[in-house]
Amino acid sequence: MAYEDFLTDCFGELQKMQDDLNKAYDINSFTSWNYDQPSGIITLSKPDKTINFRYYQVGTYSTASKTWKWSWDNENTSKNVVVDIEKIKGFGIANNYENLINGEFPSYDEIGWELSSICCNLIGGIGVYRPVVDHLKIHIVLTELIDNDLAEREKTKYVDCENHERRRRAFICQHLKEGSKNGFEESFETFEDMEFEYEDDDFVAWCNECEKLRIKEGGLSEKCWEEGKFKIVCEKCYFKIKETNT
Ligand SMILES: [Zn+2]
Ligand SMILES: [Zn+2]
Structure with a gap:
């Protein structure tokens, strides 16, 4: 399958997932977020509510250098949350999809969403969360909602x-x-x-x-x-x- 066709399929799936995620959790209404790389838990909060998800990190897009960087190529990303390199890069090599093979490359703003949709397809997930820190757009795939008490226990x-x-x-x-x-x-x-x-x-x-x-x-x-x-x-x-x- 050509990369473009594969991407179109994945992207369509992700859009449905995002709709469901928003319906279930109103994800964009949360005003702050905090992720804990070692435990692989992201906490979203707003004045009257806190929710926790397990997650993995797809990668980051820098609006300053206009480059994409996969989490597996980023030494600052804890190995507990990097994407499974075998599943992504391996699939890229097998199908000759360059975007899945190179750890870092120049790209455009939407690339993070595109690659996140591919990760959801190949690895799994229930949707994408995309916080921004300075010039970095961080792409995170949520995999599972977890109970707040369990999240606290795991983080301690x-x-x-x-x-x-x-x-x-x-x-x-x-x-x-x-x-x-x-x-x-x-x-x-x-x-x-x-x-x-x-x-x-x-x-x-x-x-x-x-x-x-x-x-x-x-x-x-x-x-x-x-x-x-x-x-x-x-x-x-x-x-x-x-x-x-x-
Ligand atoms: Zn120590
Ligand atoms: Zn002793």
Whole structure:
């Protein structure tokens, strides 16, 4: 199929989706937005209402340089929200669609909507949200409405680290530091970037001293948390400490 024909199909589908999205959520009435790249959640709010969606980021159009940049080509976009490069670029290569192959290229204002419609078709989504920051038009595909409480719970699982930006949170007892060589006990085997088996799982580590108390208590009790004065660090810091302690 010629690129133009494929695009026409996708664009038609997107227009229907946008109509439905607006009917369901009156999406353009929200006055502020905030997205959280690590958790992949965008929050839209107005004085009397807040809603949350899961999303992925298609890319950005710069009105200053008049160029399009795919999220997978943008180092500032967290890997948790970039488009699936295999699905887009792979499809582009298979069909010789240049716009899906090049990470960044000169283009026109509408390109973001066009490529977003293609992403909705190839990857999925329920519509597009397009906030603007300075000269950047950010194209975001919404994939699912989620409950506000769930959104808050998921967002609290991430922490801003002064060295590593925003990452998953982890808990360590006050005695663990980089190179402290005083053990590194955990309740399950961990590695960086792992996916947790259960929704409530967290990275938690404690030292040899805290381990003695844990054994006495028969588990990581309230007392262990109190006496260990556990604190929150980012996932990257956690594994740095783990590496230097084991
Ligand atoms: Zn400790
Ligand atoms: Zn960190």
